[in-house]
Amino acid sequence: MRKTTRSAFAAACAALAVTAAACGTTSENTGQAQPQDPRQSCGGPDGKYTIGMSQANLAEPYRVRMDADIRKAAEQVPQFEDVQFSDAGKDNAKQVSDVESFLTKQVDLLMISPNEAAPLTDVVRKAYNSGTPVVLLDRKVNGDAYTTYIGVDNVDIGRQAGEYFKDVLFPDGGKILEIRGLSGSTPAGERHDGFMQGIEGSKIEIIGQGDGDWERSLGQEKMDALLKAHPDAQAVYSHNDPMAEGAYLAAEAAGRAQQLKFVGIDGLPIEAGGIRSVEQGRLQATFLNPTGGEEAVEAAKKILVDCRPTEKKQTLPTELITKENAGEVYARLNQG
Known part of the structure; x- marks a missing residue:
């Protein structure tokens, strides 16, 4: 791959051999994040850029949608000549290798949704410290060696789910099963x-x-075991909608689906997504978790084309989706 010519600042930085901190190209493997000057990565509107997107897995519909959102948004930026995708298949070692491959190809910007935080921290730091802008999506790594993180506030989304259980579903108390990610x-x-x-x-x-x-299949498997161990359970809090659907299927097979309440997270606006599950009565509620794909492309454009810095953290909005507003939310999210 032909590496995009960098800005005049980057050329001057190399020619004058200014400090490593200014260029952000040394000490790649140290435990610290090296300062990264946003001008180093920018070639301006006349450049052509290659982006590498390392996805944790494509077993989750949410991640399939994330890649699709990135692909669709990138098509609207003529300078983004090539967006390459990799699928780690839930394998940390493969995702490290995928990122290393993107760095070998000298992509102009790396997007990554890490499978797990700790195993991906070092290679993400290596990319960032080498001067490659890094956009984290939905999941984080340890430390601050990345350019920007885009995603919901997951503590807040969990808090809202808890308050929904406390205030709406079980104001007098209840016994809950939790299906975790x-x-x-x-x-x-x-x-x-x-x-x-x-x-x-x-x-x-x-x-x-x-x-x-x-994953839905594992959510179903775990729920089957939990129902047998806890026949007095009244509801399920699931960390995403597919696992909530799996839990529902397990409860249905046990003849208990109508006795339990199910709440998930993601709210994908697709036919097999959580919003439709709420509309159809399998889930009592879900919470919107935008993929951040469009915002990631906007951040990449800022960095590579517009020569503007990005915020270190971009928190995406969430909202409670129940049967009362599911149809409206589904239509709104599918506009355009």
Whole structure:
């Protein structure tokens, strides 16, 4: 791949051999984030750019939609000549290799939604410290060696879910099962912590938990075991909609689907997504979790084309989706 010619600033930076901190090209593997000057990466509106997008997996409909949103938004930016996608298949070692491959190809910007935080931290830091802008989507790594993070506030979304249980579903208390996401991914911990904050002071009790790794089939498997261990359960809080759907299927097979309430997170505006599940009565509610694909492309354009800095963190909005507003939200999110 032909590497895009960088800005005049970057050329001058190399020619004059200014400090490593200014260029951000040395100490790639140190434990610290090196300063990254946004002008270094920008070639302006006359440049052509290659972006590498490293996806944690494509087993989740949410991640398929994220890639599609990136692809669609990038088509509207003529300077984005090539957007390359990789699928780690939930394999941390493969995702590290995918990122290394993008760096070898000298992509102009890296997007990544990490499978798990700790195993991806070093390679993301390496990319960032080498001068490659890094856009994190939905999931974080440890530390601050990245250009920008785009996603919902997962603690807040968990808190809102907890408050919905406390204020609406079980104001007098209830016994809840929790289907958690992949334990090493940051949203799983944050959505649990937020939920505990949301139910604080109530008589709601989490009586059983299982890790569904974000997948419907595993959510169903975990729910089947949890129902047998906890026949007194009254509801399920799931860290995403596919696992909530899996939990519903397990409860249906056990003849208990109508006795339990199910709440998920994601609210994908697709026929097989959480909004339709709410409309059709399988889920009582879901919470919108935008993919950030469009915002990631906007950030890339800022960095590479407009020569403007980006915010370190861009928090995307969420909203509660129930049967009352599901149709309106679905239509609104599919406009255009």
